[in-house]
Amino acid sequence: MPVCRDFSRPRPAETGCGTSKIHRHFFRKLKLRDLLILLVLCVLVFWVRLGRIGLIDPDEPFYAVTAQEMLESGDWVTPKIFHEPQFEKPILYYWMVAGSFKMFGVNEWAGRLPSALPGTLLVFLVYAFTARVWNRRAGLLAGVVLASGLEYAIMSRLMLTDIALALFIAGGMFCYWLAVEDPERRTRWVLLHFAFGGLAMLIKGPVGTIASLLATMTFSLVMKRPHPYRGRALWVGIALYLAIAAPWYAVMFWKFGWAYFDAFVVHENIMRFFRAEHLANNHFWYYLAVLLGGSIPWIPAVLTACSRAIRDGIRHDARLAFLWCWLLTSLVLLTVAQSKLPSYGFFMFVPLAQIVGVALDELWSKGFRDAKERVVVSVVSAVQVVLGVAAPFIKTAKPFATPALLFSGCLAVGLVFVWRGRIAGWVFSNAAATVALVVGALTFSASHVEAYSSARPAAEKMMQMRRGNEPLVAGIFLVRGVHYYTHERTQQKMTVVGLDEKPFKWTQHDLPVIADADDSKKPPGAKRDNNMTVFLKQHGSAICTMRRRDWTLYWEKFGFADDATPIEWSGDNVIVRLVDKSPK
Numbered sequence: 146m147p148v149c150r151d152f153s154r155p156r157p158a159e160t161g162c163g164t165s166k167i168h169r170h171f172f173r174k175l176k177l178r179d180l181l182i183l184l185v186l187c188v189l190v191f192w193v194r195l196g197r198i199g200l201i202d203p204d205e206p207f208y209a210v211t212a213q214e215m216l217e218s219g220d221w222v223t224p225k226i227f228h229e230p231q232f233e234k235p236i237l238y239y240w241m242v243a244g245s246f247k248m249f250g251v252n253e254w255a256g257r258l259p260s261a262l263p264g265t266l267l268v269f270l271v272y273a274f275t276a277r278v279w280n281r282r283a284g285l286l287a288g289v290v291l292a293s294g295l296e297y298a299i300m301s302r303l304m305l306t307d308i309a310l311a312l313f314i315a316g317g318m319f320c321y322w323l324a325v326e327d328p329e330r331r332t333r334w335v336l337l338h339f340a341f342g343g344l345a346m347l348i349k350g351p352v353g354t355i356a357s358l359l360a361t362m363t364f365s366l367v368m369k370r371p372h373p374y375r376g377r378a379l380w381v382g383i384a385l386y387l388a389i390a391a392p393w394y395a396v397m398f399w400k401f402g403w404a405y406f407d408a409f410v411v412h413e414n415i416m417r418f419f420r421a422e423h424l425a426n427n428h429f430w431y432y433l434a435v436l437l438g439g440s441i442p443w444i445p446a447v448l449t450a451c452s453r454a455i456r457d458g459i460r461h462d463a464r465l466a467f468l469w470c471w472l473l474t475s476l477v478l479l480t481v482a483q484s485k486l487p488s489y490g491f492f493m494f495v496p497l498a499q500i501v502g503v504a505l506d507e508l509w510s511k512g513f514r515d516a517k518e519r520v521v522v523s524v525v526s527a528v529q530v531v532l533g534v535a536a537p538f539i540k541t542a543k544p545f546a547t548p549a550l551l552f553s554g555c556l557a558v559g560l561v562f563v564w565r566g567r568i569a570g571w572v573f574s575n576a577a578a579t580v581a582l583v584v585g586a587l588t589f590s591a592s593h594v595e596a597y598s599s600a601r602p603a604a605e606k607m608m609q610m611r612r613g614n615e616p617l618v619a620g621i622f623l624v625r626g627v628h629y630y631t632h633e634r635t636q637q638k639m640t641v642v643g644l645d646e647k648p649f650k651w652t653q654h655d656l657p658v659i660a661d662a663d664d665s666k667k668p669p670g671a672k673r674d675n676n677m678t679v680f681l682k683q684h685g686s687a688i689c690t691m692r693r694r695d696w697t698l699y700w701e702k703f704g705f706a707d708d709a710t711p712i713e714w715s716g717d718n719v720i721v722r723l724v725d726k727s728p729k
Contacts, residue, residue, distance in 0.1 A: 199601025287502025296439025343389030548585025600626025
């Protein structure tokens with residue numbers, strides 16, 4: 146289906162895709178205005194106070210420590226943590242973080258730059274693609290929806306591979322569509338499609354390639370359209386894909402052989418597909434909940450877009466069919482996979498934002514289809530307002546009362562706009578609500594957020610309490626964060642306290658482990674002599690931190706009741722001095 150490339154709505158004086166000189170100048174000004182709106186929104190949501198919060202455990206310190214060791218060792222080929230190879234993720238993201246550390250210093254802002262930057266670029270990419278395929282206003286709305294969705298806003302501030310992965314998947318998918326719709330330049334778009342696929346493979350492995358192939362093949366079948374994977378473009382594209390992705394993998398297989406294959410291919414990909422890493426998340430409805438909750442404050446618009454798609458069908462518009470095929474195949478793929486986390490589905494917010502942006506554009510120009518649609522949107526908008534108003538009355542949410550009330554205030558203004566059919570005001574109010582929530586949380590509630598999410602405050606207290614060369618001990622969840630914030634001053638390896646000799650579920654680290662002793666072979670009533678007792682006999686004392694629930698569990702397992710007194714709390718983390726009390 147040929148698509149007019151004019152991003153504006155046709156005017157009486159225009160014919161086809163042409164415009165007068167005056168109109169072209171006007172459209173250039175509009176485009177600049179759109180870009181400025183998106184830039185301001187991205188700065189406020191992704192960049193303001195980017196380094197204010199310490200690295201969030203356990204994932205951010207994992208990437209930060211690996212990138213820091215890469216920088217210190219000069220080995221830019223093998224990712225290492227605690228000076229031992231680790232094969233959890235491919236190399237590209239570590240290159241990005243290590244390069245940022247090298248340019249801007251080892252700090253939280255530099256570590257998160259490789260997420261905030263791709264997050265920003267992806268917003269502009271969505272704008273450009275949607276504007277090209279639909280119109281400029283739909284592109285702007287899609288960009289605003291993407292940037293101000295709750296999960297996208299939060300995750301684009303975190304050190305995770307998923308943000309850059311989403312950028313590369315989206316780039317590849319957009320190029321695929323352009324290859325289908327622009328036969329004259331098919332080879333160019335197919336090559337770019339494979340190039341983005343190679344980058345996705347190099348940042349998180351095969352998931353990007355699998356998701357893209359499922360989406361494109363499904364679209365081709367549903368719409369009965371020939372795919373562009375043919376001829377010279379296919380073979381050159383595959384060669385380009387391999388040229389980007391294969392060399393590093395080849396080096397790793399050459400250096401580590403079966404150990405790398407077993408760790409990365411089998412353990413990190415195949416086993417995570419068939420075995421749940423986080424059992425509590427393994428439900429068929431999990432990613433539906435993630436998509437809906439992560440779309441706040443745009444849930445009413447999401448429901449509107451879904452309702453219209455059900456009523457109208459998707460095959461009447463190949464452009465929407467393409468986005469729905471992308472979204473639904475990815476949803477099925479991730480739902481079938483047993484290991485589930487909110488971050489895994491991050492890239493699904495890209496087609497969802499475009500679908501919602503197109504629906505908002507139609508709503509803007511034509512209004513609500515009927516009274517029922519207006520009522521549903523208004524009621525769901527009101528529910529979002531109530532969620533923020535309820536925060537001061539919920540114990541765990543009280544520290545976020547101010548940003549939550551600001552959030553609800555903006556949404557309440559939007560509710561008035563939407564009831565009156567003023568879609569522009571509604572869109573502005575929703576975007577402002579996310580800005581108020583994010584900036585407010587990093588201003589009024591920053592210390593609380595950090596205390597409950599980052600090991601940095603606990604690490605600082607541990608260093609203040611430390612006497613001489615006292616060893617530092619941490620629970621599994623906090624050990625990487627504490628190491629990141631203390632290792633330059635202690636020059637010691639962290640010690641992990643856990644319930645078995647291999648405490649980490651997936652990537653095992655080369656760290657000393659204090660594991661619970663096996664008392665099953667001891668006679669009844671025999672005195673307990675666990676590994677913690679042995680450790681304290683050797684060192685005399687130690688400073689230990691762990692999460693509250695771990696402390697409750699380990700208290701009896703290790704006999705802490707006799708050897709320790711809780712002396713400090715940092716958010717949900719306890720900090721104790723463990724002292725050897727055995728007879729001298």
